[in-house]
Every structure is written in C-alpha cells, then in structure tokens.
Amino acid sequence: MAADGTTRTEKFPSGILSVGLGEVERQVPLDEPPPLPPNAELAVIGKPAPRQDGRAKVTGATRFTVDTNLPGMLHGRILRATLPHAEIRAIDISAAARHPGVRTVLVLARPGDSATAVVRYFGAPVAAVAAVSMAAAEEALRLIRVDYKSLPFVVDMDKAREPAAPLVHDAASAPVGHPSGFPAPHGLPLNGNVRGPATDSRGDVAQGFAQADTVVEGEYRTQVQTHCCLEPHAIVADWRADGLTVHISTQFTAGVRHELAEAFGLPLNRVRVIVDGMGGGFGSKSTLGDYGRIAVGLSRQAHAPVCIILDRQEEQMTAGNRPGTWQRLRIGARRDGSLTAISLLSYGTAGVALGAGVGFVAQGLYDCPNFESAQHDVFINAGPGCAMRAPGNTPGAWGMEQAIDELAERLAIDPLALRDRIDSSPVRREERRIGAERIGWRRRHAPGADSGSVKRGIGVAQSYWMANVQINSSCEVRVMRDGAVEVLSSVQDIGTGTGTVMAQVVAEVLGLRPEEITVRIGDTDFPAGPPSYGSRATASITPPARTAAWRVLQLLFREAAFALNAASADLVAREGRILVRDQPARSMSFGEAASRLRTDRISAVASRSEDYGGYLRSMGDAALAKQYLGGVQFAEVAVDTETGIVRVERVVAVQDCGRPINPLQTESQVHGGILMGLSYALFEDRILDQLTGRMVNPNLEQYKLAGPCETPAIEVMLLENYQGNSATDAYGIAEPANIATAPAIGNAVYNAIGVRLRTLPMTPAVILAALGKIPSRS
C-alpha cells in the first residue's frame, strides 16, 4: 500500500516471540487503530477467557437450529432414492397428498425432465413433504410410489476408472468446477468417470530426477471420512409475502443469504439468515444445501414455516464427506537431503461431486525446484463430498509426510534434521525445536527396535495451510448511554469461540472486561461477516472488531475530553475508566463517560481492510495472506503386534495462528483437530456395499470414531507469531491442527513396527496384514 495521504507509517512487532521479536514498518489506514503490542503487554487479548456463551451451553439454554419452533411450523421430510443409479419413470404422490397431516408435497426428481429424472446415488432426493408432525411426514413418505428404472452403477473408485465402467454422469450432468477449487477448475477434460487432470508444475522434473542420488516412491490411500457434526443439518424456512427468514445451522450466514436471494429471485434485504447455537460443521455446512432449498420450496408452497432436520442416516449418506484418495508420490533427493524433484499423481473421489484433490502439501511444504502434479476426480455413485477440515491437505499430508520420513531413512538422516534442511519456514523450524524437546525425540529408537509384542514408536509430521482472509467482513460496535457495549456481525460461532474473541478484542480497546461486552452475531440483519471455514473467521473479523471499537472510542473520548478538560488525543481507556494519559487522577468511569452521550447510542462500523503488507493473492471476497500457517505434531504410539491394535498414547502439537487471542479456546480447537486426525488415522471409514451401492454403516456406532477412551495425552504449544498484517495479526487454527496428526501417527507406527503403512485407516486387520500375520484383504 503506497503512502498516499490515506495511510500513516507505523512500526509493528515482528517475528516469533520465542525466537526474538523485531520491528516491521507498515502503512496503516488513517482510520485504523495503532499497532497492537505483543500479548504480554495486553490486558485481555492473549489471556484465557471463558466463552461468552458458556453458561447458556452448559445449562441447555442455547437455541440451536434444531430447537427452533415457530408458530404453525410444519415438519419436512425428504424421500430419498433407494437405488444408487436409476431413472425415475413415474412418481405417484396422490396418496401422500391425501394424508390428513400433509400440507404440501414437492416432486424433486421429475420423470421426463433430463435435468432431474436420473438419481445418481443411494439417498439422492426424490420428493419431499411438509406435514403437521414429523410422524405424519414419515407416514406420507411411505405413501409415495416411485417407479425406478435401475441403471448400472459403480461405487468403487478403481473400478470407476476402468474404460468399461458404468458412467455416473453424462456430459450435461457432470459437474465442471468446484466451489472450493480442489482441484478441478473449469474446463478440465472428462474421460469416462474421470475429470482431469488438473496439473501444476515448476522447473524440470525429468532433469530433477536425473540429478537425484536417490528416489523414493510410494502409493498412498485414504478412505472417505464423514463430518459427523453432532447437530444434524437443519433449517427452518419461513417464506412470507414480505420476505424470507431462514434459521439454518450454517457456517456462513451471509453466504446463505446470497444463495437464497439468487435461487428464489429475492433482493438481499428481503432475505434474513439466522443461526444462534451452531452444532458443528467442519466444512459440511458451508452452503445452503439441497435440503435447504427444499425447505424453502416447501414453505413457499405451504404458506407456513417448514423445518427440515436430517436424520443420522441422511447425514452419513448425503450431507457431505471428505473424499477418498489414491496418491502416487515420487521424490528425488541428493545425498545431503536437498530435494531435486517431486512428482505427484492422484485420483480421488467425491462421489457424484468434484473436489477430491490432495491439496498443496506436495507443492508447497518443502523447497524443491522441480515439481509436477496431475490430480484427477473420479465420479462414483455415492453421496457428494465437500470441504472437510483442511480439504486436500489432510489426505495429502498422509502421503507426503510419510514419503519424507522414508527419504530420511534412506539417506540415514534424522527426520527432523532432514526437515531442517528442506523446509525454509522459520515457523516450523521453531516448532520442531520446541516439539522435539517436549516429546523427548532423543528417546526415539530404530524402527521396530522394541523386543516385546507391544512395540512403541515416535513419529513427527508437519502441516501447511493458507492464511485465508475474507475481505468482505464487517462488524459494528455500539455503546449505549448506560455504558452497555455491543459487538454485532453476521459472523457465526460454530463452536470455535468466535464471539468470545470478538468480545476480547473489543474489551481490550475499551478498557473493559470481555464479559462486559454483549456479542450479537449469527444474523444477517447485522453487518455481513465472514464464513467459518478456511480457518478464516478470526483473521477476518477480529481486525474490523478492533477497528470499530477504536472508532467508537474516539466518539466517546470527545464527550469525556470535554468533561475532563483534556484533548481527546490525550485520553486512554483502561480498567473500566477513561483517563488522561500520564495523569491517572484525571479520570472518569467508562459508564460515566457514556452517560454524557447526547444520543442513546453511538456506533461505528468497520470492514476488514487489506493486510497492511498486502496479499499474496486476492480472489473476489477472499484473499491469501503473505504467510502460511505452520504446525508440527509428534505422536507416540504403542502397537500390539498380536492384536494389531494401535494406541496413540501421547500427542505434542506445536501450532501457529499468528497472534493467539484466547489460548484456552485455541487449545480446545487443537484438541479437536488432533482427535479428528487420530480418528481418521485409526478408525473412520465410510463403507459402501458393492452390490447395492448403499452405505452399510450410516450411523455413529458402526461408523467407528475415536472416543474418550482412545484420547491420548495431548500437549498443545502455541507460537506467538507477529507479522504486522492487520489490526490484530490473528489467524485461524482449525484446519492446521488437523493436517499433521494422521501422518505423525503413521510415522510413529513405522517407528514402532518397522513396516510402513500406506493405507488409511490403520485398523487391526491392516496392521496384522502388514506384519504378515493374516492375509491382506486387497
């Protein structure tokens, strides 16, 4: 940003605290607050604060979408396809429509309509009803008669790649791009069921491999993982003549408002999207979804509010998943460890949708002049995949980080020493140092060195994730005449504690305590906030929250300045008081200053400005900051070579999220990332029946998940990493915390048993087969 009269030059703390802080000069817009000092010098930011909604959540008072009950509300249910691939020749809704409890029926798969008549996965929506009770709606679904013409189907990715495989899509129905861009941009070729390749390259890979002293090559597989949000996808749609109000369990209220306005031809100001309590999303609640559109359609037709809550089976089969992948990695290196070439080939499947790429780990994690990748999406007759916590990078790291360990062993270099050589990130260098000390890396023995039947091992893996920012993020801060303070935005809190960090940032500016700030979020009647995905909510909303609070404080200072007979510029807000700088005796309470306001309320709105140092890349409403979020995780495992059971005993996670705002909540989120990664590594697996195309474990007991008894001792360490990029310099943590866990466990398992596992999940059967104790299943 040029110094053009709209900015001023400021000096910001810069660097990693434990390494040593320097200063960086930045151009700051004139109407933004001065640089924030390091956390140690702050009263509220960087300190653990209890969640602002904690009391409501532990008493059951929080209203989640599923708890919404509007007068006259109807219950919607969706009739779903009972075949994985079929043309609907006829559908008879007359008996359902006559059911006394039914208010309206919607046919979604219309016979003869080329766009909708074919269903392509077991569970695809066919029709929907709205009735006076959930039970009546269920009864009505059973009265709908559907005449299916069964079509050939394929639910196995390898089979779907064969030339003679049944085609999941035709040219018209095959999706051409993916909103997340993983990896398929528009215009990629379609061959049979394969969309792609999406390619990326730099340097000369052939020459790079020719220069290599050694080449490691491996094929890695990852399974399909489902999100398993505890709160199911849910919506209450209320279509009225004067506009549409929607309560929806969503990660992006403002985005859903846009989707609704476009889908139903409404102006933005006639669409209101609300979410109060939000019971987890992990990527699966990023958009309106088919169920959302259906609920609105039913409400419009029935002239009544309609509630749709997916049941657990619908959740598991239709509401999104992390795509399964196959990856072949080749890595060439010189004897000293320096990389000469990386080649990545991948095929992944997101069912009937796109988005099965393996991300950017192979491209970006390590220094290597020569790189090539070819990533493919393979369609199968299964429910659509979607973004899930670090989409692409979590499966990608499973391959890449094991390949790097394999290379280290081949070169007889310690895995951490090799990473020190090929990883230029100062953040991860420091994280490796801290983590190695904490886990006791020096205890690590040679692979398979334990003599007993239970063998222990230690492993490490790293993560790589973009520092995403939503530029279209706004926030309002209000001060009332009685001293009450509110912070408002449409941003939602999906469990990460967004509301609490907003309260902390505002409290820091105003010299108040976070619990004195009322947080009003999750409603598009407030200024439009960012989505809670891409680990971007904190990075996007805390800078405008601080700026808005700072602006409103300047308004308050005007009143106080008069009363204190001082200049506004000489006032500071601290510990509930407004005082003259260096003359603490001349002061008044925050409330007294507020009581002097000439209007009942003053307010300021701020929007996310560009990063002070500029962006790596801007893409419409979103941008990538000029830094990456690094993390390093260490796992210690015990493998029982008689039973094949892997126990993760301990995980040490060293993570970077820029400036941590609330270390307590951040630690909680890292726990979640690790446990989801551990569960991915050892247990979770969506299993489709090859004969019927149906998911055989669409629940929460046969779909295996790590629980309390599988939870290891977890130690979380956070860097403080200051770059002077925004009014808060804060970034996210949700996704970075999830990427490294599975490969760290994989590398630890290798260290324990001396056999490398390349397929997830590492079930007892997989372990025993790898040890040659039982025949391999595939």
Add this chain to the structure above:
Amino acid sequence: MIDATSALMGQAEAAESGGPPVAGPAPVPITLKINGITRTLQVEPRMTLAEVLRGLLGLTGTKIACNRGACSACTVWLDGVAVCSCMMLAIEVGARNVTTIEGLASGSQLHPVQAAFIEHDALQCGFCTPGLVMSCAALLEHTPDPTPGDVQAAISGHFCRCGTYPHVVSATLAAAKARKA
C-alpha cells in the same frame, strides 16, 4: 424395567379382555415428574422420552443427535441414573424422577460440573455438552473422588466431534475437588 405405574402397564381394560396390554396409537395420558415438577400430558405411546421433553415440554436442552443410543447427547437422569432418553418411550418412565439439563442447576447457582465446564472450556459447539454434563454430574453422585479413568469410562458412550474430551476430564476432576472443598 417398566415401572408398575407406567401407562403401558396401566391398560387394565385390555389386560382384562384377555389380550396383551395395548396403548395407542392415539395419545394416552401420562404423568411425568420432571425437574421436581409434576406434569400431566397426552403423549402418543410411540414417542420417546427425548421427543416428549423437546417437543411437548419445550425442554430443548436435551439433544437428539443419533436417535439410537450411540452418542449419548440425549442423556438425562432417571432417579439419578444417567440414561439415553432417545432409547426409552415416555410411557415407560412411570413414577421415576426425570432430571434434565435444565434442572441441574439450583436456581442461578450452577452445578459444580457446569461451572467447571465453563472454566476449563470443556465445550466447543456445545451440542453434546448437556449430555456430557449430565453424565459427569451423575458420576460425581456415586464416585465423589474419581480418577481420570473413571471420568473417561463415565463418558465413554458420548461422542463429541469438537474433541472436548481432555477438557471434560479435567473439568470433572476439578468439579469433584470443588464439591469436597
């Protein structure tokens, strides 16, 4: 274990006529003691306790997440014992005292487990939290001095996708200490 006073067993007419006792499908009257208050209401015999609490009584703190006893989000107490309310019919409750998350605190005074959950950040999205609080509070009723393993065992039927288990364990241990102090 159906209580003798339950509506299911109370269909005396049906029993006298020689057939098995029949209830429903029409609503039948039942009396429930919930959080110390006696409520008489008409419920369809097919309704689970969780559905009645949430739907008819508006006690939405009890959550339904799997609806088949796999995740324990719907945990309430029956005479102090933690049970899945999605796994029993409302007409089976009989004379037993039902305690829900709304009835755990004493007025504005939080139960020590609730207070500790807030202090230790043993919640994230909060959807599974009421169930976890009920199980951890039940644990302290019969095991006032639990080990971490006791807490893990007590919540082993619960599922939390946000990964709050480590903080749930530390919170419950802290609550046990606070109760004794």
